[in-house]
Amino acid sequence: MRRVRVTVLLASLALAACPAKTTAPASTRRISAGSLQTCALDNGTVRCWGPRGRDSRKAVTATDDATQVASGMFVSCAIKSDGAVTCFDPGFTTPPKFGVGIADALQLSVGWGKGCAVRKDRTVSCWEAMLDYPVRDRAAKPVPGLKDVNAVAVGMSSACALKRDGSVWCWETIAGDDLREPPKRVDGIEGAVEIAAGTYSACARIRDSSVRCWGTLPSGQADAPVTINDWAGAAQLALNSGCNAGQLACARLEDGRVRCMGDSTFGANGDGTRKPRQTPVDVKGLTDAAHVAAGCSHVCAVRTTGQIVCWGEGETLGFGKDNDQLIPAPARDDPG
Numbered sequence: 001m002r003r004v005r006v007t008v009l010l011a012s013l014a015l016a017a018c019p020a021k022t023t024a025p026a027s028t029r030r031i032s033a034g035s036l037q038t039c040a041l042d043n044g045t046v047r048c049w050g051p052r053g054r055d056s057r058k059a060v061t062a063t064d065d066a067t068q069v070a071s072g073m074f075v076s077c078a079i080k081s082d083g084a085v086t087c088f089d090p091g092f093t094t095p096p097k098f099g100v101g102i103a104d105a106l107q108l109s110v111g112w113g114k115g116c117a118v119r120k121d122r123t124v125s126c127w128e129a130m131l132d133y134p135v136r137d138r139a140a141k142p143v144p145g146l147k148d149v150n151a152v153a154v155g156m157s158s159a160c161a162l163k164r165d166g167s168v169w170c171w172e173t174i175a176g177d178d179l180r181e182p183p184k185r186v187d188g189i190e191g192a193v194e195i196a197a198g199t200y201s202a203c204a205r206i207r208d209s210s211v212r213c214w215g216t217l218p219s220g221q222a223d224a225p226v227t228i229n230d231w232a233g234a235a236q237l238a239l240n241s242g243c244n245a246g247q248l249a250c251a252r253l254e255d256g257r258v259r260c261m262g263d264s265t266f267g268a269n270g271d272g273t274r275k276p277r278q279t280p281v282d283v284k285g286l287t288d289a290a291h292v293a294a295g296c297s298h299v300c301a302v303r304t305t306g307q308i309v310c311w312g313e314g315e316t317l318g319f320g321k322d323n324d325q326l327i328p329a330p331a332r333d334d335p336g
């Protein structure tokens with residue numbers, strides 16, 4: 001009996017000396033990327049950097065008390081804790097701001113000159129998300145015929161809504177124009193849990209973690225949704241929504257890797273080259289991504305440690321005009 005007790009005691013001491021392996025908790029920081037800017041949301045504070053009108057190496061505080069942030073063509077928008085939407089141009093040391101008349105937003109997206117939000121009643125309202133363009137009225141207007149919406153995604157020339165039943169509905173949206181045609185259901189998409197819109201394309205992540213995309217893709221034109229096999233096991237999508245040219249699309253996988261495809265003139269695919277990719281390739285050295293966002297020619301990711309890393313066009317990222325980052329590098333002036 002004594003020998004058994006000693007054996008159990010020694011085994012217990014051995015376990016105590018070798019603590020169980022733990023997984024690093026995913027960071028709560030979130031990022032968004034637009035045509036030239038990148039914004040990070042950390043504990044309610046939104047800090048942005050980008051080359052427009054100031055030193056791109058220094059981040060500016062754009063707003064506080066925020067719960068979400070989205071970026072498009074020059075302009076970024078945030079949802080405040082009370083549901084109000086405020087938009088701003090982070091390319092200035094003191095970012096100019098404007099409201100859109102929404103006080104009950106649940107989720108938002110900003111694209112090429114347009115912003116849209118899902119409201120408390122699960123309808124969608126959109127507005128002109130521009131500062132330089134002469135706009136008569138920036139007040140948000142409802143999108144007719146949409147209800148029971150969970151999320152909205154705005155691209156270059158179209159927007160899509162994800163309904164509670166997993167269906168996706170899209171419509172044309174051009175900066176400065178009102179709604180031309182009512183939203184139409186995308187055939188071939190069922191059980192969607194996430195949507196993303198880019199330059200002439202859109203994608204949906206399905207409940208089984210597969211991804212289906214349609215429009216002008218890096219691999220060619222897809223008039224009907226096609227499955228992106230190299231994005232199997234996707235956990236999040238990121239398309240370059242605030243751009244009027246080029247294709248850039250990334251997905252964060254469940255294992256923490258990020259895979260990108262499309263134009264890589266500035267190295268935005270993150271594989272160490274400037275080669276355009278028709279199918280997704282792994283971003284080098286990134287295996288612990290917790291969030292990812294794609295701009296026109298750059299991509300940024302939050303690692304599980306909270307660190308932000310970016311790759312692509314050097315000037316947009318604050319590394320200098322002739323200093324493109326072909327693989328992930330720590331973001332400039334990031335306090336996290």
